[in-house]
Amino acid sequence: xxxxxxxxxxxxxxxxxxxxxxxxxxxxxxxxxxxxxxxxxxxxxxxxxxxxxxxxxxxxxxxxxxxxxxxxxxxxxxxxxxxxxxxxxxxxxxxxxxxxxxxxxxxxxxxxxxxxxxxxxxxxxxxxxxxxxxxxxxxxxxxx
Numbered sequence: 001x002x003x004x005x006x007x008x009x010x011x012x013x014x015x016x017x018x019x020x021x022x023x024x025x026x027x028x029x030x031x032x033x034x035x036x037x038x039x040x041x042x043x044x045x046x047x048x049x050x051x052x053x054x055x056x057x058x059x060x061x062x063x064x065x066x067x068x069x070x071x072x073x074x075x076x077x078x079x080x081x082x083x084x085x086x087x088x089x090x091x092x093x094x095x096x097x098x099x100x101x102x103x104x105x106x107x108x109x110x111x112x113x114x115x116x117x118x119x120x121x122x123x124x125x126x127x128x129x130x131x132x133x134x135x136x137x138x139x140x141x142x143x144x
Contacts, residue, residue: 006119038073
């Protein structure tokens with residue numbers, strides 16, 4: 001097995017629903033280690049920069065608006081075959097098509113409000129998630 005690191009994000013909908021702890025428990029039970037985690041509230045400019053690869057897609061603006069509606073929790077996960085394990089835990093992007101027992105099947109409301117984010121493959125360069133973002137003063141599960 002190859003030890004990998006990968007980015008994982010618990011999205012604003014899951015934070016607002018108060019399911020961060022349940023998602024973290026699933027990550028740890030899958031044998032992944034959380035190396036870093038931070039609750040942040042992205043600005044629109046930060047979201048646009050992070051999701052720049054999708055700028056030509058029709059969902060780009062709504063995705064950026066969604067990711068700035070409340071705090072999210074980016075994390076660095078590590079473990080054997082971490083990318084595949086995280087993808088398996090997340091389930092299909094569309095929660096209606098996600099397998100039973102996956103995070104998206106259990107916690108997502110729609111394709112956009114789908115609880116979590118993760119890459120589909122290793123990145124050649126480090127991802128630049130906006131960690132300088134304003135810290136969230138909202139407790140998970142509370143409106144800001």
